[in-house]
Amino acid sequence: MFREKVELSTRYIAIIGNPNAGKTTLFNALTGLRQKVGNYPGVTVEKKEGKIIFSDGCSATLLDLPGTYSLTANSPDEKVATDVLLGRTNHTPPPNFVICVVDASNLERNLYLVSQIIDYHIPVVIALNMIDVAEKSGMTISSKKLGDELGVRVIATIASKKIGVDELKKIMQSNVTASLKARQWSLPKVVKEECDELQTMLQGTQHLSEADAFHEAIQLLTSPTALSEHLDRYAPELLEHVKKDHERLDILGIDRQSVFVESRYEWIKHVCEASREIKSQSFETTSDKIDKVLTHKIFGFVIFLALMAMMFQAIFSWANAPMEWIGEGFNELEKNVTALMPPGDIRDLTVNGALAGVGAVVTFLPQIFFLFLFLGLLEDTGYMARAAFIMDRLMSKVGLHGKSFIPMLSSFACAIPGIMATRTIENRKDRLVTMLVSPLVSCSARLPVYVLMIAAFIPQQKVLGIFSLPGLTLVSMYLLGLFAALIFAWIFKKTLLKSDAPVFIMELPPYKLPSLKTIIMHTWERSYLFLKRAGTFILGVSIVLWFLATYPKTERATPAEQLQQSFAGQAGRLIEPVIKPLGFNWKIGIGLIGSLLQREVFVSTMGTIYNIKDSDTQFSNLSLRQKMHDDIDPHTGVPTFTILTAICLMVYYVLAMQCMSTVAVMHRETNSWRWPIFQISYMTALAYGTTFVVYRIGLLLTA
Amino acid sequence: MNKFSLNNLTVGEKGIVQNIATSSSHIRQRLLEMGLTKGTKVEIVRYAPMGDPIEIAIRGYRLSLRRLEAESVFVEKDPQ
Numbered sequence: 097m098f099r100e101k102v103e104l105s106t107r108y109i110a111i112i113g114n115p116n117a118g119k120t121t122l123f124n125a126l127t128g129l130r131q132k133v134g135n136y137p138g139v140t141v142e143k144k145e146g147k148i149i150f151s152d153g154c155s156a157t158l159l160d161l162p163g164t165y166s167l168t169a170n171s172p173d174e175k176v177a178t179d180v181l182l183g184r185t186n187h188t189p190p191p192n193f194v195i196c197v198v199d200a201s202n203l204e205r206n207l208y209l210v211s212q213i214i215d216y217h218i219p220v221v222i223a224l225n226m227i228d229v230a231e232k233s234g235m236t237i238s239s240k241k242l243g244d245e246l247g248v249r250v251i252a253t254i255a256s257k258k259i260g261v262d263e264l265k266k267i268m269q270s271n272v273t274a275s276l277k278a279r280q281w282s283l284p285k286v287v288k289e290e291c292d293e294l295q296t297m298l299q300g301t302q303h304l305s306e307a308d309a310f311h312e313a314i315q316l317l318t319s320p321t322a323l324s325e326h327l328d329r330y331a332p333e334l335l336e337h338v339k340k341d342h343e344r345l346d347i348l349g350i351d352r353q354s355v356f357v358e359s360r361y362e363w364i365k366h367v368c369e370a371s372r373e374i375k376s377q378s379f380e381t382t383s384d385k386i387d388k389v390l391t392h393k394i395f396g397f398v399i400f401l402a403l404m405a406m407m408f409q410a411i412f413s414w415a416n417a418p419m420e421w422i423g424e425g426f427n428e429l430e431k432n433v434t435a436l437m438p439p440g441d442i443r444d445l446t447v448n449g450a451l452a453g454v455g456a457v458v459t460f461l462p463q464i465f466f467l468f469l470f471l472g473l474l475e476d477t478g479y480m481a482r483a484a485f486i487m488d489r490l491m492s493k494v495g496l497h498g499k500s501f502i503p504m505l506s507s508f509a510c511a512i513p514g515i516m517a518t519r520t521i522e523n524r525k526d527r528l529v530t531m532l533v534s535p536l537v538s539c540s541a542r543l544p545v546y547v548l549m550i551a552a553f554i555p556q557q558k559v560l561g562i563f564s565l566p567g568l569t570l571v572s573m574y575l576l577g578l579f580a581a582l583i584f585a586w587i588f589k590k591t592l593l594k595s596d597a598p599v600f601i602m603e604l605p606p607y608k609l610p611s612l613k614t615i616i617m618h619t620w621e622r623s624y625l626f627l628k629r630a631g632t633f634i635l636g637v638s639i640v641l642w643f644l645a646t647y648p649k650t651e652r653a654t655p656a657e658q659l660q661q662s663f664a665g666q667a668g669r670l671i672e673p674v675i676k677p678l679g680f681n682w683k684i685g686i687g688l689i690g691s692l693l694q695r696e697v698f699v700s701t702m703g704t705i706y707n708i709k710d711s712d713t714q715f716s717n718l719s720l721r722q723k724m725h726d727d728i729d730p731h732t733g734v735p736t737f738t739i740l741t742a743i744c745l746m747v748y749y750v751l752a753m754q755c756m757s758t759v760a761v762m763h764r765e766t767n768s769w770r771w772p773i774f775q776i777s778y779m780t781a782l783a784y785g786t787t788f789v790v791y792r793i794g795l796l797l798t799a
Numbered sequence: 800m801n802k803f804s805l806n807n808l809t810v811g812e813k814g815i816v817q818n819i820a821t822s823s824s825h826i827r828q829r830l831l832e833m834g835l836t837k838g839t840k841v842e843i844v845r846y847a848p849m850g851d852p853i854e855i856a857i858r859g860y861r862l863s864l865r866r867l868e869a870e871s872v873f874v875e876k877d878p879q
């Protein structure tokens with residue numbers, strides 16, 4: 097009894113299945129974690145671990161994997177899944193058994209993977225998921241009959257409603273075994289003979305297990321390249337034998353590649369017929385009706401643009417009121433703290449360093465919230481896959497495909513998930529191109545910088561009666577980033593990373609009512625992360641900055657002069673010659689140096705230095721944007737910021753690579769320093785060059 | 800028996816897959832595994848706004864692929 101318990105607690109259970117079958121939803125239901133789900137194939141691209149605790153107190157480790165259509169891995173994310181399943185990685189032990197999530201509304205294609213898993217003799221239980229969707233489209237599937245056909249346990253589930261999860265847990269506690277019904281599908285006689293013969297040879301000479309030998313035999317018989325690729329792995333006799341097999345089958349007119357896939361699907365057809373009843377088949381599904389509009393020739397694009405416009409509207413207008421409340425809240429707090437504490441360095445540090453820096457960043461929480469809420473809606477309804485479908489043609493013009501559009505849309509949130517999402521792209525070079533350009537798409541960390549600049553310097557005017565100038569400016573910045581990404585994708589595709597036009601084969605899942613709970617949860621999580629970063633990293637940087645901006649102290653200097661003499665001021669003035677051609681002075685220089693770590697630091701830096709600078713004029717209730725707006729150099733009489741500087745600064749932030757986390761992820765994903773360094777170089781050069789040109793043109797226009 | 804390329808069917812037309820004739824065994828494998836095997840019914844559901852890619856209904860689900868790939872899939876027209 098005791099032994100058994102120990103064994104159970106060290107169990108490793110992997111969740112596998114086709115993309116978008118509901119694996120992560122089930123994983124979350126079983127572990128209580130909140131990994132990201134979404135209604136498009138390729139949401140999960142990494143393996144994720146979680147603990148599951150059973151009713152008797154035992155526990156096991158559960159592994160969520162990226163989706164895969166077959167065990168012939170085609171893309172990096174599929175390889176993650178198959179490597180874990182077949183025990184080919186060093187980091188994770190081979191799973192004791194797997195839960196295969198099968199989309200009941202898409203039974204045939206999902207069973208293809210199941211048939212491969214069974215053939216490998218991997219112990220498996222099947223979670224027959226999305227039975228609600230299957231039923232709605234007029235199908236009833238008997239899990240009992242399906243289980244009998246497959247020789248494994250089948251549990252009907254609706255993962256999104258936690259139905260069937262307890263029953264699944266019960267089975268997970270018991271002994272899960274491999275199906276005895278492996279290889280029930282039948283090959284044509286000649287093919288079977290050759291396959292069996294080859295398998296025996298492989299078992300003998302290569303010491304492969306029976307299951308591995310069987311799959312290797314299929315590989316060798318199928319693939320025209322398998323022979324040349326494995327010249328060093330196999331004995332010459334074996335290769336000679338395979339060559340003869342190829343000749344023999346080719347003479348008989350047998351398609352060596354399709355025969356294996358077809359035979360499996362033949363068997364699947366039989367399994368489906370035995371366990372599924374199709375009552376009615378609705379002629380036109382709801383999804384079709386929606387798609388008639390959303391992927392319409394003209395409306396398709398109009399709606400896409402309207403959706404984007406609405407997102408920026410939300411970010412800009414709706415978030416404005418809550419943003420001001422937060423700003424006022426911080427102002428009150430600063431005022432109260434100022435009144436409570438005795439004057440001195442500690443008070444200055446608290447008010448001008450910590451509170452001003454953190455406050456400046458936290459005021460942008462509403463914008464971040466709306467951005468993630470909106471992206472969440474796009475992801476969970478199924479629109480993401482349509483966006484890829486609509487945009488594929490456009491992307492093909494720059495040599496990429498629709499799947500590259502999903503990482504770019506994800507990069508609106510953050511370049512890191514964007515870069516991770518490129519794992520679904522099969523071709524290595526195309527994936528690299530997408531990774532190189534994704535950080536040009538404006539991420540949420542740039543948003544505070546844009547909003548601060550726009551609110552302070554772009555006048556509230558209407559353009560053409562309906563658009564507001566600030567809103568349009570914001571949209572222009574996003575478009576600039578997107579266009580730069582497309583142009584550079586084209587350039588890289590033509591020069592550094594030449595390859596053929598990629599293939600685009602993508603499943604379009606039916607639309608679904610988004611689960612508001614999941615979306616809000618995810619949005620909250622991202623917002624919380626933002627707050628946490630403000631409370632830790634930004635706080636730390638603000639405090640350090642306060643010291644650098646306050647010391648060394650100069651006798652009898654005004655706060656403005658004091659700032660200029662400080663370490664931070666000295667650093668700013670040191671780089672001033674470099675940034676002067678872009679229209680930036682030393683104060684902006686301080687912000688730029690801080691931003692090398694992370695983009696939002698610019699905002700907290702401004703918050704801190706403007707609070708220090710104005711600390712002689714009593715406690716001013718002016719907002720940061722007002723202070724920046726009114727700032728004039730006492731010696732030269734030139735304002736620090738003009739509309740032109742604000743625009744230049746935004747352009748610089750659109751294009752520059754100022755994010756250490758992205759560099760780290762690029763390093764990890766490309767397994768080299770070459771690409772991240774190249775990325776920093778080209779983006780910095782691009783940012784500098786473009787800003788320079790914009791500044792010069794601006795000067796000419798305003799002269 | 801008339802064979803057509805999937806690319807030549809118009810929206811709403813149905814066909815039965817005969818064979819896939821692409822030089823890339825990689826793409827072929829993927830298309831086969833996605834269910835485009837001999838004898839399978841396919842229907843053209845729609846074209847993307849700019850005419851490419853196309854969306855097809857197969858084995859009860861929806862798949863999008865480019866015309867270039869569709870070109871290599873040969874079908875027999877299904878009259879019904």
Ligand SMILES: Nc1nc2c(ncn2[C@@H]2O[C@H](COP(=O)(O)OP(=O)(O)OP(=O)(O)O)[C@@H](O)[C@H]2O)c(=O)[nH]1
Pocket residue numbers: 113114115116117118119120121122132133134135136137138139140141161162163164225226227228229253254255256257476608611
């Ligand atoms: N109606 C219904 N929807 C479900 C069910 N299970 C999951 N979903 C939804 O299906 C979508 C896909 O779920 P995920 O859990 O992200 O799927 P996945 O298999 O992890 O997908 P990848 O990570 O992309 O391979 C989400 O929108 C879920 O909310 C179910 O049983 N019924």
Ligand SMILES: [Mg+2]
Pocket residue numbers: 119120121132133139140161162163
């Ligand atoms: Mg997932």
